[in-house]
Amino acid sequence: MKKILPILLLLIGTGAGVGAGVFLRPAPEPVEAAEGGEAAEDGEHGAQEAKADDGDSAEDGEAGEEREYVKMSNQFVIPLVEEGEVTSLVMMALSVEVDAGFRDSIFLKEPKLRDSFLQVMFDHANIGGFRGAFTDNDNLDVLRSALREVAVRDAGDHVTDILILEIARQDY
Structure with missing residues (x-):
C-alpha cells in the first residue's frame, strides 16, 4: 500500500x-x-x-478628447527625516495623464519631470505630508495638485492629471 x-x-x-x-x-x-x-x-x-x-x-468623453496614461519608469523613494535621521521611506508610483498623441513627449521629458516630482515630494515630506494619515484624500489632493502644477510647467498644457498608482511607507 x-x-x-x-x-x-x-x-x-x-x-x-x-x-x-x-x-x-x-x-x-x-x-x-x-x-x-x-x-x-x-x-x-x-x-x-x-x-x-x-x-x-x-x-x-469630455468634448471628445481622448487621454493616454504614461507610467513613470521607476518608483519614487522619499526619505522622511526627523532630527537628522531617516525614520521612514515613502515609495510612490506615478502615472501622467496626457491628451492623446503626447505620450512620447512625456517619455522625452521624463528626467526633468522626475526631478520636479522629487522636489515636490521632498517639500511635501518636509511639511509633514507623509506623517500620520498620509493617505487621507485631502493630503493626497494637495500632493497631486502640486505634482500636476510642475508637470504642466515642465511638459506643457497637454498634461491633464497625475495619478498616484501606489504609495507605501516603511517605518524604521
Whole structure:
C-alpha cells in the first residue's frame, strides 16, 4: 500500500494537469482566407463596429478628447527625516495623464519631470505630508495638485492629471 499510494497520486496529478491544460487552452486564432471571402467580410464588419464605438466614446468623453496614461519608469523613494535621521521611506508610483498623441513627449521629458516630482515630494515630506494619515484624500489632493502644477510647467498644457498608482511607507 505504501508503494501504490505515491504512484496513484502521481497518476491523478498528471491526469488533472493534462485536463486543466486542455480545458484552459486558448481558442485558436482565425485563419484569414486567401481569397478574402468570409474573413474579409468579418473584417469590414469589425471595422464598422469600431467606427461606431469611436463615435460613442467621443460623446461620452469630455468634448471628445481622448487621454493616454504614461507610467513613470521607476518608483519614487522619499526619505522622511526627523532630527537628522531617516525614520521612514515613502515609495510612490506615478502615472501622467496626457491628451492623446503626447505620450512620447512625456517619455522625452521624463528626467526633468522626475526631478520636479522629487522636489515636490521632498517639500511635501518636509511639511509633514507623509506623517500620520498620509493617505487621507485631502493630503493626497494637495500632493497631486502640486505634482500636476510642475508637470504642466515642465511638459506643457497637454498634461491633464497625475495619478498616484501606489504609495507605501516603511517605518524604521
